[in-house]
Amino acid sequence: MSSPANSASPASPASPASPASAELPEIDPAIVLTGLALLAYPFVASLFFTFQVGAYALVMGTIALSLMVLAGYGGMVSLAQMTVAGIAGYLVAILGTNGSGVLGLGWPWWLTAPAAILTAAVASALIGMLAVRTAGIYTIMITLAIATAFFYFVRQNYAWFNGFNGFHGITPPTLFGIYWRDPVPFYYLSLAVAAFFYGATVYAERSTFGLGLQAVRDNPRRMRALGFDVAAHRIFAFFLAGLIAGTAGVLLVWFNGQISPGTVSVSAAIDVLVIAVVGGLKRPIGPFLGAILFVLLKNFAIDLISADRFNTLIGATFLAIVLFSPDGLLGLWGKLKASGPARSLQDSLRQPPGRGGAR
Numbered sequence: 001m002s003s004p005a006n007s008a009s010p011a012s013p014a015s016p017a018s019p020a021s022a023e024l025p026e027i028d029p030a031i032v033l034t035g036l037a038l039l040a041y042p043f044v045a046s047l048f049f050t051f052q053v054g055a056y057a058l059v060m061g062t063i064a065l066s067l068m069v070l071a072g073y074g075g076m077v078s079l080a081q082m083t084v085a086g087i088a089g090y091l092v093a094i095l096g097t098n099g100s101g102v103l104g105l106g107w108p109w110w111l112t113a114p115a116a117i118l119t120a121a122v123a124s125a126l127i128g129m130l131a132v133r134t135a136g137i138y139t140i141m142i143t144l145a146i147a148t149a150f151f152y153f154v155r156q157n158y159a160w161f162n163g164f165n166g167f168h169g170i171t172p173p174t175l176f177g178i179y180w181r182d183p184v185p186f187y188y189l190s191l192a193v194a195a196f197f198y199g200a201t202v203y204a205e206r207s208t209f210g211l212g213l214q215a216v217r218d219n220p221r222r223m224r225a226l227g228f229d230v231a232a233h234r235i236f237a238f239f240l241a242g243l244i245a246g247t248a249g250v251l252l253v254w255f256n257g258q259i260s261p262g263t264v265s266v267s268a269a270i271d272v273l274v275i276a277v278v279g280g281l282k283r284p285i286g287p288f289l290g291a292i293l294f295v296l297l298k299n300f301a302i303d304l305i306s307a308d309r310f311n312t313l314i315g316a317t318f319l320a321i322v323l324f325s326p327d328g329l330l331g332l333w334g335k336l337k338a339s340g341p342a343r344s345l346q347d348s349l350r351q352p353p354g355r356g357g358a359r
Contacts (some may be wrong), residue, residue, distance in 0.1 A: 051183035062248035064287030085249030086264030099169015124242025132234035150187035155261035166260025280330030333351035
């Protein structure tokens with residue numbers, strides 16, 4: 001005869017089907033391999049490839065990631081993301097120290113960088129307040145007008161932005177005995193920032209706000225009828241994208257060691273759009289793929305054609321990728337996965353150890 005205590009055994013916490021074990025997330029082996037490859041990259045690459053290719057691609061990919069958040073999740077294509085990054089970069093030069101002998105309030109880096117990033121995010125939200133009540137081509141035109149106005153404003157303003165010359169001699173701090181503009185430390189700093197915002201974007205996609213923003217993108221009228229504040233969702237998305245672009249802007253000014261109107265020009269704004277579209281706007285990894293291709297072309301196109309034809313090569317590459325895959329490099333990868341060899345490789349990576357060739 002069983003006791004009452006024994007009758008409760010099916011609810012024991014030691015049960016193999018406990019909720020804690022059932023909710024463990026499954027990590028894609030491709031993500032693990034990519035992470036290990038990125039960590040090992042400086043050990044096999046030269047300092048040039050580590051800094052000028054690896055770190056620069058991570059910085060540009062992070063700026064393009066802010067555009068992916070707006071366009072991919074919110075359906076809002078903004079051409080002002082480089083402007084937001086430039087606002088943070090200019091504030092680093094003005095609030096901190098620079099070698100131009102103009103302004104430079106001398107604030108410490110731990111105060112300058114957060115202030116620059118937060119101001120850039122607020123500026124992005126203000127841009128959003130102007131842009132979110134429009135859609136499609138009108139959003140693009142408004143943000144393009146803002147980017148153009150900011151470019152001419154900083155170029156003609158010598159009192160605050162030192163005009164055409166901008167600021168030079170801007171260096172990152174030396175912390176824990178490490179000078180963070182050296183190639184390898186700066187690469188790992190850029191990798192840490194990119195990985196953080198990549199993870200945050202993946203999490204935000206599945207969050208309540210992220211799902212609401214995607215629903216606003218798909219059917220704003222229905223969301224408004226359900227009681228959601230469509231404009232507030234979009235403005236907050238601009239604020240979050242401003243945090244990403246502002247942080248990347250701080251890294252960009254540390255990477256270049258300077259900032260000038262050319263950094264926030266219309267050409268630079270379009271470069272961000274090209275990077276995001278070529279990589280793919282549907283997933284957060286897309287902007288980083290586009291940034292790698294863009295940086296490789298920027299560094300080595302001169303070996304293929306003359307430097308004057310660099311933009312021609314960029315445009316031809318952009319047209320070719322969009323022609324064959326409207327979803328960018330992510331779309332091409334999807335086609336390869338469906339074709340066979342890549343699918344077989346992915347299946348072999350997912351297969352548990354010890355089961356290879358069991359059938």
